[in-house]
Amino acid sequence: MRPEFPVRPFKTHGGIRLPAHRTTAREKTVTMPAPEICIIPLRQSSGAVCRALVRKGDRVWRGQKIGDTDDPFSVPVHASVSGTVLQIAATESSSGEMGEAIWIQSDGKMESLPNLRPPIVTDAEGFAAAIRESGLVDPGGDGFPTHIKLNPARQADTLIINAIESEPYLTCAYRCALEESRSVLEGVYAIKSFLNVHRVIIAVEENNPEAAKILGEIADNEEYDPDDEVRILTLPSVYPQGEEKTLIKACTDREVPPGKLPGDVGCIVMTIDSVVLIAKYLKTGMPLVSKRITVSGSAIYAPANVLVPIGARISDIIEFCGGFSAEPGNLLVGGPVSGKALRVMTAPIVKADTAILAFSEKDSAEREESACIRCGRCARVCPMRLAPALIEKAAASGNLSALRRLHADACTYCGACACVCPANRRLTDAIRRAAALPGAETPARKNDTERGKGGEENG
Amino acid sequence: MDDRMLSGAPFLHAGSSTRRIMLDVILSLTPAVIAALVIFGARSFLLICISAAACAAVEFAACKLLKRKNSAGDLSAVVTGVLLALTVPVSLYPPLILIGAVAAIFFVKMLFGGLGKNYVNPALAGWAVLTLIFPGRMTAWTKAFGYLGSADAATTATPLANVSTINSAETPGIPELIVGLHGGSIGETCAGALILGGIYLTARRVITPVIPAVFLGTAALISLIAGRNILTELCSGGLLLGAIFMATDYTTSPVTFKGQLIYAFGCGLVTMLIRILTPLPEGTGIAILLMNLLTPLIDRIAIARPFGVRSRFRGGKAA
Structure with a gap:
């Protein structure tokens, strides 16, 4: 039976149109040479902390596994440069998380592990196991391990390739499509065949016709796709269209319940840079050791798309982009809507990071928080159909039953509500606090999905 | 949680x-203010200015008194002041409006915590207080352009009062209703100006059309069923002013779409029930105040x- 494809996207709730600020769209990705020191945190994904596999003074190569754990919901970490282990010490990462990290003194040669071999993959299970070994995590958040999505509780019928820039300023998805189109092509068809999925939707934004053209050619490849099982779908440029649950809704009209995974509704979502990493890993065996990020904002001297080694210190990356052109006010990791203020300049970049943005003092004037006027804009833009203003109020008074009724735990922390709030209330942080209150979570309901295996702990 | x-x-x-x-x-209220100036003369403009200034001053003073950060700069008190003035007749002795301003800003808004915390619309609360204290003066409607002739003598009834007393000879026609050449409060008579303001608010996305549309739609439907003149009902008695500018007050209306539907339907229903079942001719203000009080409950459900x-x-058995 031929799969059915949506002709136009399904309707999603809310969202906001934001200026794209795509200043680095024409900047070819530059590769950052090995910095003097790389700091590899032992926890770069949700799940358990890895155990160090090397000791102080050990020689390491690029691509060598230097930390691993038995926790299936966590992924191993690898050396991103060749050199010697300087120390294993508690270090604050870009997300503000404090944890053990392996410091590598680079020898500047970027030598790959000599016996690096491509994995031998024969079936879907072996594929997921191989992807775990590659250390791949989804971008954004605290790094959800990609291999878990590749081993869903039930057979997926749809693979969605996410080629949408998750936030303004970011251009890494576009540059990835443009520069790695061969790997995208191979990756898409490799994943499709291992997972035995017969419907692949490549999601692109309407305001990026160049990306749509390149990806359209990949989808229309006669040789790889004789049955026309891969198509592109153009989505409106509305934030947060690239967020996983919203994207699944727009592509399939299915809703992933709070705390559940795309696999629970028969979908697998892969970002375009994960597809490229998988294609390369299957070919060479080189795990996730470098990452294409966008370095931009009004305080960056030369905004660029940079291929950085994981663990490179943010100060070194900014230095590589010419340093600051103005006194930076806001300095953040991630996009401007859902990103996080950076606390320590020397913190290392981790696998889930997508961007470093620095804004001049002038562009960073703090917007003063004032009283909620109950205008309802937050509820109108919320893709999860929540009422952030009411959640904030319930959280402030510690009203747990109201928090449960308002489904505070269904929030995806996209930040659209805070972005439109005329009173500048920090709604995302308020909801984060609210959801962390013991007893605020919605009681699990058995019938939310038919099968919920694999989702309970890491949703 | 770790910060x-x-x-x-x-x-x-x-x-x-x-x-x-x-x-x-x-x-968005400018057209209504200009219409008031033309229809009722400079005295109406004086009332609006006094009311707006008084509300801002009361907010400033209340902030000092309650040791809060000055919030008069957010202009919400000015909005309240203008709206309050639009609900009074032009013949009202101007200093009396200060009583309404104090009631609206100090007692209804600031004592409950300021912007966003009040339970009822401050302007309407001010109007209600004035009406309770001065029932005669607050319903002493003046004829349009009365200021051109012997102003004091020319009092008249509102179109709805005419309907109530079945004095249909005095009921104005459609053009009079649109332009507002009939008795009523300063801001409620000129339907055209109010609708223009509503269009501006919608275009600027300050409000969504949900509340005004459902409010007016419900009122129109009930008029139809009750066999009353729909246009007269909609264009007079402050219904447009209330539906566009007061029922849409953020603080006292529900946040969610569903809630707004229930709230606006309630506003329309109560307005028409008051008009049909009681001797009171207007009803809009009381209906909105009542629905304001129900807003926290509507938000809950x-x-x-x-x-x-x-x-x-819908869908699935209960777990």
Whole structure:
């Protein structure tokens, strides 16, 4: 039976149109040479902390596994440069998380592990196991391990390739499509065949016709796709269209319940840079050791798309982009809507990071928080159909039953509500606090999905 | 929770601000203010200015008294002041409006915590207080252009009062209703100006048309069923002023779409029940005040089904 494809996207709730600020769209990705020191945190994904596999003074190569754990919901970490282990010490990462990290003194040669071999993959299970070994995590958040999505509780019928820039300023998805189109092509068809999925939707934004053209050619490849099982779908440029649950809704009209995974509704979502990493890993065996990020904002001297080694210190990356052109006010990791203020300049970049943005003092004037006027804009833009203003109020008074009724735990922390709030209330942080209150979570309901295996702990 | 886990986001803002929203509301009231000036003379403008200034001053003084940060700059008190003035007859002795301003800003708004915390619309509360204290003066309607002749003598009834007393000879026609050449409060008579303001608010996305449309739609439907003149009902008795500018007050109307539907329907229903079943001819103000009080309850029940959560009423057996 031929799969059915949506002709136009399904309707999603809310969202906001934001200026794209795509200043680095024409900047070819530059590769950052090995910095003097790389700091590899032992926890770069949700799940358990890895155990160090090397000791102080050990020689390491690029691509060598230097930390691993038995926790299936966590992924191993690898050396991103060749050199010697300087120390294993508690270090604050870009997300503000404090944890053990392996410091590598680079020898500047970027030598790959000599016996690096491509994995031998024969079936879907072996594929997921191989992807775990590659250390791949989804971008954004605290790094959800990609291999878990590749081993869903039930057979997926749809693979969605996410080629949408998750936030303004970011251009890494576009540059990835443009520069790695061969790997995208191979990756898409490799994943499709291992997972035995017969419907692949490549999601692109309407305001990026160049990306749509390149990806359209990949989808229309006669040789790889004789049955026309891969198509592109153009989505409106509305934030947060690239967020996983919203994207699944727009592509399939299915809703992933709070705390559940795309696999629970028969979908697998892969970002375009994960597809490229998988294609390369299957070919060479080189795990996730470098990452294409966008370095931009009004305080960056030369905004660029940079291929950085994981663990490179943010100060070194900014230095590589010419340093600051103005006194930076806001300095953040991630996009401007859902990103996080950076606390320590020397913190290392981790696998889930997508961007470093620095804004001049002038562009960073703090917007003063004032009283909620109950205008309802937050509820109108919320893709999860929540009422952030009411959640904030319930959280402030510690009203747990109201928090449960308002489904505070269904929030995806996209930040659209805070972005439109005329009173500048920090709604995302308020909801984060609210959801962390013991007893605020919605009681699990058995019938939310038919099968919920694999989702309970890491949703 | 560890504060390090908090983001400080967003670092990009869509640009709206409370002050800008309030400014838009004031701008949207300009047509009604100009219409009042033309129809009822300079005295109406004087009332509006006194009321707006008084409300801002009371807010400033209340902030000092209650040791809060000065919030008069957000212009919300000015909006209240203008709206309050639009609900009084032009013949009202101007200093009396100060009583309404104090009631609205100090007692109804500031004592309950200031902007966003009041339970009822401050302007309407001010109107209600004035009406209770001065029932005669607050319903002493003046004829349009009365200021051109011997102003004091020319009093008249509102179109709805005419309907109530079945004095249909005095009932104005459609053009009079649109332009507002009939008895009524300063701001309620000129339907055209009010609708223009509503269009501006919708275009600027300050309000969505949900509340005015459902409010007016419900009122029109009930008029139809009751066999009354729909246009007369809609264009007089402050219904347009209430539906467009007062029922849409953020603080005292529900946040969610579903809630707004229930609230606006209630406003329309109560307005028409008052008009049909009681000797009171207007009803809009009381209906909105009543629905304001129900808003916290409506907010409680009218929560949208969150993404991915099954409806309680539809699909699947209960777990």
